[in-house]
Amino acid sequence: MDLTYSPEEEAFRAEVRDWMEANVPASPLPSFDASREGFEAHRDWERRLAEGRWGMVTWPEEYGGRGLDLIRWLIFEEEYWRAGAPLRVNQNGIFLLGPTLMEFGTPEQKARFLPKMAAGDEIWAQAWSEPQAGSDLAAVRASAHRDGGDYVLSGHKIWSSRAVFADWAFGLFRTDPESERHRGLSLIFFPLDAPGVRLQPIAQIDGETGFAEIFLEEARVPAFNRLGKEGEGWKICMATAGFERGLMLRSPARFQMAAKRLVELYRAHEKQCGPETRAAVVRSFMETEAYALSIYQTASRLMAGGTIGAEASTNKIFWSEMDIAIHRTALSILGARAELVRTAPAVDDETRWLDGYFFSLAGPIYAGSNEIQKNIIAERMLGLPRG
Amino acid sequence: MDFRFTEEQQMMADAVRSLLADHCQPADLRRMMASDKPRDEARWRQIVEMGLQGVLVPEERGGLGLSEADFVLVAEACGYACLPEPLVENAGVALPLLAAVARDPRAEKLLERALAGDITVAVKHPQNPFIADADAAGAILAVSGGELYLCERSDLELERQESIDPFRRLHSLADRPCPVAAIANVDDIATDLDKAVDRGALFAAAQLLGIAQRAVDLAVAYAIERNQFGKPIGSYQAVKHLLAEAQVNIEFTRPVVHAAAGGFDSGDIHSRARVSHAKLAAAEAADIACRTAVQIHGAMGYSWEVDVHFFLKRALALASWWGDPRFHQERVAQRVFSQPLGAERTFAREAAGG
Numbered sequence: 001m002d003l004t005y006s007p008e009e010e011a012f013r014a015e016v017r018d019w020m021e022a023n024v025p026a027s028p029l030p031s032f033d034a035s036r037e038g039f040e041a042h043r044d045w046e047r048r049l050a051e052g053r054w055g056m057v058t059w060p061e062e063y064g065g066r067g068l069d070l071i072r073w074l075i076f077e078e079e080y081w082r083a084g085a086p087l088r089v090n091q092n093g094i095f096l097l098g099p100t101l102m103e104f105g106t107p108e109q110k111a112r113f114l115p116k117m118a119a120g121d122e123i124w125a126q127a128w129s130e131p132q133a134g135s136d137l138a139a140v141r142a143s144a145h146r147d148g149g150d151y152v153l154s155g156h157k158i159w160s161s162r163a164v165f166a167d168w169a170f171g172l173f174r175t176d177p178e179s180e181r182h183r184g185l186s187l188i189f190f191p192l193d194a195p196g197v198r199l200q201p202i203a204q205i206d207g208e209t210g211f212a213e214i215f216l217e218e219a220r221v222p223a224f225n226r227l228g229k230e231g232e233g234w235k236i237c238m239a240t241a242g243f244e245r246g247l248m249l250r251s252p253a254r255f256q257m258a259a260k261r262l263v264e265l266y267r268a269h270e271k272q273c274g275p276e277t278r279a280a281v282v283r284s285f286m287e288t289e290a291y292a293l294s295i296y297q298t299a300s301r302l303m304a305g306g307t308i309g310a311e312a313s314t315n316k317i318f319w320s321e322m323d324i325a326i327h328r329t330a331l332s333i334l335g336a337r338a339e340l341v342r343t344a345p346a347v348d349d350e351t352r353w354l355d356g357y358f359f360s361l362a363g364p365i366y367a368g369s370n371e372i373q374k375n376i377i378a379e380r381m382l383g384l385p386r387g
Numbered sequence: 388m389d390f391r392f393t394e395e396q397q398m399m400a401d402a403v404r405s406l407l408a409d410h411c412q413p414a415d416l417r418r419m420m421a422s423d424k425p426r427d428e429a430r431w432r433q434i435v436e437m438g439l440q441g442v443l444v445p446e447e448r449g450g451l452g453l454s455e456a457d458f459v460l461v462a463e464a465c466g467y468a469c470l471p472e473p474l475v476e477n478a479g480v481a482l483p484l485l486a487a488v489a490r491d492p493r494a495e496k497l498l499e500r501a502l503a504g505d506i507t508v509a510v511k512h513p514q515n516p517f518i519a520d521a522d523a524a525g526a527i528l529a530v531s532g533g534e535l536y537l538c539e540r541s542d543l544e545l546e547r548q549e550s551i552d553p554f555r556r557l558h559s560l561a562d563r564p565c566p567v568a569a570i571a572n573v574d575d576i577a578t579d580l581d582k583a584v585d586r587g588a589l590f591a592a593a594q595l596l597g598i599a600q601r602a603v604d605l606a607v608a609y610a611i612e613r614n615q616f617g618k619p620i621g622s623y624q625a626v627k628h629l630l631a632e633a634q635v636n637i638e639f640t641r642p643v644v645h646a647a648a649g650g651f652d653s654g655d656i657h658s659r660a661r662v663s664h665a666k667l668a669a670a671e672a673a674d675i676a677c678r679t680a681v682q683i684h685g686a687m688g689y690s691w692e693v694d695v696h697f698f699l700k701r702a703l704a705l706a707s708w709w710g711d712p713r714f715h716q717e718r719v720a721q722r723v724f725s726q727p728l729g730a731e732r733t734f735a736r737e738a739a740g741g
Binding site for chain 1: 393607621634640642720
């Protein structure tokens with residue numbers, strides 16, 4: 001066990017820090033879920049990252065990455081969040097679909113999709129859920145009929161993150177009309193501006209349109225857009241869900257920076273705070289550390305050839321609950337000012353906590369609700385019988 | 388950066404796990420409880436033969452010269468088994484302290500006997516109101532009135548203080564002067580005493596982690612075997628979710644305990660705060676897991692017959708051993724409010740001279 005960084009790792013950190021200091025936008029970008037302008041500003045940031053080959057440091061060089069290990073990925077993320085760099089608008093692509101494509105895609109598919117993904121030229125949305133298929137994802141009804149070299153897509157997808165402004169979506173479709181449940185499904189990509197694709201933005205709890213309904217009315221895509229074999233969609237989808245809940249989507253650095261800001265907020269209001277608030281602040285620090293240490297431990301194991309299993313589910317529960325706790329404590333420190341919105345003349349820096357609080361409430365729901373995660377932990381990690 | 392245990396570290400822990408799996412099951416605990424003996428001599432002899440007494444004692448003092456990271460998995464295994472004998476306190480806390488302060492022939496001799504496994508050493512420290520395993524110890528290192536004393540057991544008048552944990556043999560000392568001269572002034576050995584407290588807290592945390600996992604394992608086994616409404620109770624989500632929540636706590640305690648062991652050496656404010664974090668997290672994980680296990684066992688969980696109470700009681704005792712939650716919370720708070728924070732500081736060290 002060696003819990004110190006090597007000189008090479010330290011040098012890498014310095015390199016990332018220098019680049020971030022020179023390139024991170026001085027003021028925060030407008031939200032990518034509220035306007036086309038905000039979305040495109042984030043796309044520009046993705047392009048800038050790609051120019052520096054910082055888009056996905058763990059990806060192979062041929063796809064725009066640097067082929068680095070997971071410890072360097074963690075160092076990169078620490079410096080990224082330390083610098084206050086923007087949220088990744090293409091997270092559905094780079095963190096979810098990207099790793100899945102590398103595992104299941106053909107060389108032609110990888111060459112077609114990965115470089116544009118890494119470059120920020122194509123921003124991805126996910127299209128998994130349907131009105132009747134949420135936690136019970138195997139109930140999907142959207143269909144893909146084979147017609148010559150094409151698939152014809154029909155159905156109704158919902159809660160598609162980033163779909164309002166994104167370029168492409170990947171979704172689960174029933175390719176075998178006779179099939180039931182998790183059999184006969186395939187993972188298929190479609191352009192969001194294709195004929196027969198109609199979008200209906202959905203206003204979120206905070207009023208922004210971070211997700212949309214997608215109505216597919218005989219939208220035609222080439223069979224090239226199917227990932228893996230026909231009927232393999234469920235297996236591939238589960239691998240993607242593992243990435244989403246697992247390592248990549250929620251790097252610890254983000255929460256550690258939130259805990260740092262929480263400590264600063266507490267200091268600024270220390271006189272009005274009681275011991276229970278102080279204890280909550282210290283607890284948030286500990287939880288963000290525990291999460292970081294856990295990811296470092298997992299990363300070390302993966303680098304030595306290990307695999308990620310049900311800890312993707314324990315991670316998801318832990319970070320989503322921790323995120324809510326951090327923001328609840330912040331709102332309690334802000335007291336009666338916590339409810340102010342951006343346009344209130346008396347507002348100062350409070351809204352980032354309020355925005356963050358609302359965003360944190362989605363954590364226990366998306367990427368498989370925490371209740372589903374607890375079932376997974378109980379059945380796959382502890383060996384309890386299925387209900 | 389490589390946050391993994393070495394093969395040697397894993398092998399040492401496996402050897403202890405396997406010995407305890409053979410000789411420290413709840414049936415063994417019950418037999419021992421009926422005997423009211425401080426030790427199961429046959430088991431203790433086997434533990435002593437493994438030669439772990441000197442694990443943290445430097446080689447030049449006759450020990451193995453290993454580190455906290457080498458012993459933390461062993462302590463975890465002792466918690467998992469609810470081991471009654473003082474392997475953790477003797478090898479993990481008392482002997483490295485004795486080795487650090489032993490400077491005269493009498494102390495050297497006692498250290499030698501302790502390393503040979505002939506005697507154990509118990510510690511009386513202001514962090515703990517009582518001395519654990521004092522009656523079976525050959526010698527006691529006692530902090531008293533600004534001095535450190537090394538007394539032989541026979542020099543002292545002990546008063547047993549019954550613990551709810553039937554295997555913790557707590558004692559207090561009669562209030563009378565120690566018949567031997569002090570071996571050190573506490574100000575001169577402050578660093579050694581600090582390290583003793585931190586080792587005590589770290590290895591208590593490791594035991595608590597083991598206890599937590601054992602409690603979940605016992606409850607899972609019962610939930611699979613116990614049927615109600617025609618199905619195993621473990622197939623119901625209400626039961627699954629309680630156990631999953633207990634397991635999540637364990638998963639995010641383990642890396643903290645292991646990192647506290649791996650970074651122990653520096654002894655700086657970061658390293659000490661991490662030990663405290665480990666202790667707090669492990670005490671909470673064990674508390675939740677043990678109470679969950681009682682609940683999952685239903686009325687059986689409240690009975691003497693089911694084994695869960697051994698672990699519940701050990702968890703209760705260790706939660707405040709080598710520093711209660713207030714003490715450890717304050718140490719983490721000191722790090723939070725006096726040192727820089729940020730994502731790049733997970734493995735921060737205090738600047739040299741700072």
